[in-house]
Amino acid sequence: MSEASGGAVSSGGAAAESDRTGGAAAPGGPSYESGGEPPARARVDLVLRSTRVVTPTGVRPATVHVADGRIAEVLPHAAPAPAGARRVELGDDALLPGLVDTHVHVNDPGRAHWEGFASATRAAAAGGITTLVDMPLNSVPPTTTVSHLARKRAVAGPKVLVDVGFWGGAVPDNLAELRALHAAGVFGFKSFLSPSGVDEFPHLTRAQLAAVLDELAAIDGLFLVHAEDPHHLASAPPASGPRYADFLASRPRSVEGEAIAALIAAARASGGRVHLLHLSSGEALPMIAAARRAGVRITVETCPHFLTLAAEEVPDGATEFKCCPPIREAANQDLLWQGLREGVIDCVVSDHSPSTPELKTGDFGTAWGGISSLQLGLPAVWSAARARGHDLADVARWMSTAPAALAGLTAKGAIAPGRDADFAVLAPEQTFTVDAARLHHRNRVTAYAGRTLHGVVRSTWLRGTRIAQDGQPSAPAAGRLLTRR
Structure with a gap:
């Protein structure tokens, strides 16, 4: 990459960009709605040119003009730059839309020693993510009331390097709070159908699930569900010890299937919008596809670890691979990729759920369940996608376009x-080996350590300002807090 503000510029590969990136927003910035129009007649101040620009119509050579932080035009590759505009020549490096990760557990306030807004958004920026939406747990307090949301926003505001929005939580005792949280700008509401792992965020019964869906359907609110059935969990062999096979047996596919069936039935009865979180079982895909054909308003996500890691590869005692629902066998992974190809699965998001290293004990029964992958999702998914015949346009659709649409982020x-x-x-063609010491999330534990991946994130840009380069965040806290429009 190379850059200039005038004269001819070579596009000779990986030359360093200039450190001049323009002004940043004030720390925390103002709240920022999810849509809006570009400023009228704004002067083009930044031009980016690449032989591989990933647009909604495919990957092609193009020049992108930026004015006041918005994309003004996408022009042919040879289009001239306006006088005085800063020019960045990317050569053959691919220009993708910034990733939108709608499933991130930041845990701040209350458990910031697990992950905080400063560290999480630095990791996001280093990995090509420009927008994330924070889950309502495992912070203390959880985002289940307007006052709890206000506290979280106050904590996040001065720290965020990327744009950040918030999901609300729906728990057994906050039904009366949901409309107020919706009005306060959360993008939707998350619930569990089985124990969440933290006492302050209890799960819903079937009757409570129906009540929440009825309440949200009345305001067309989005309902996100962790679908594992507690009765099937209770009847499965308990998780205990270092063997991954025993942990996998404790959460069979039927645990997901039964809960997903219940969610579909409740959504059909209410007419509400539901989103199935972190699908791991490929066996559920025909049921989901049939529900959609019948008019049920359901969308689906899966995660990089389900698409790239397989149960057969998990060493005993390696609880950095533990998550719920679990990483399943390679044959199941093939079904998830088929679901992506067929459009039954909409999004690929991280479910970044870190903890302190001491909580990742060698016992799969007691270790904290969560995969830390915020910085690595793009290369992990791209590595597997390219091997299966997918292109960068597919990856951008799964990891940017579809998550933005899910949350109603019309500017992203x-x-x-x-x-x-x-x-x-x-x-895209460059490889690297994952070194946990180079990651930016707070506790550098990851299931990807030592893996060789395709796709090096050269730089990340937020509203026309470069916020990371070559794996290093390079800007102050320039992100904004997002609200549902």
Whole structure:
């Protein structure tokens, strides 16, 4: 990459960019709605040119003009730069829309020693993510009331390097709070159908699930569900000891299948919008596809670890691989990729759920369940996608466009006029070996340590400002707090 503000510029590969990135927003910034129009007649101040720009119509050579933090035009590759505009020549590095990760557990306040907004958003920026939406747990307090939301926003505001929105939580005792939280700008509501792992965020019974769906259907609110059935969990062999096979047996596919069936039935009865979180069981896909054909309003996500890691590879005692629902066998992984190809699965998001290292004991029964992958999702998914015949447009759709649409972030998710100038610059053919010491999330435990991946994130841009380069965050806290429009 190379850059200039005038004269001819070579596009000769990986030359360093200039450190001049323009002004940043005030720390924390103002609240920022999820949509909006670009400023009228704004002067183009930034031009990015690549032979591989990932647009909604495919990957092609193009020049992208940026004005006041928004994409003004996407033009042919040879289009001239306006006088005085800063120019960044990316050569053959790919220009993707900034990733949107709608499933991140930041845990701040209350458990910031697990993960905080500063460390999480630095990891996001290093990995090409420009927007994340924070889950309502495992912070203390959880985001289940307007006052709890206000506290979380106050903590996050001065720290965020990328744009951050918030999901609310629906728990047994806060039904009366949901409309107020919706009005306060959360993007939707998350619940568990089985124990969440933290006492302050209890799960819903079937009757409570129906009540929440009825309440949210009345305001067309989005309902996100961790679908594992507590009765099937109780009847499965308990998880105990270091053997991954024993942990996998404790959460069979039927645990997901039964809960998903109940969710579909409740959604059909209410007419509400539901989103199935972190699908791990490929056996559920035909049931989901049939529900959609019948008019049930259901969307689905899966995660990089389910698409790239397999149960057969997990060493005994390696609880950095533990998550719930679990990483399943390679044959099941093939079904998930088929679900992506067929459009039954909409999104690929991280479910980044870190903890302190001491909670990752060698016993799969007692270790904290969560995969830390915020910085690595793009190369992990791209490595597997390219091997299965997918292109960068597919990856951008799964990891940027679809998550942005899920949350209603109409200014995000595509390289198109009027959208925010949020970009990830990727060297798709370059490989690297994951070194946990180079990761930016707070506790550097990851299931990807030592794996060789394709796709090096060269730089990340938020509203036309470069916020990370070559794996290192390079800007102050320039992110904004997002609210549902």
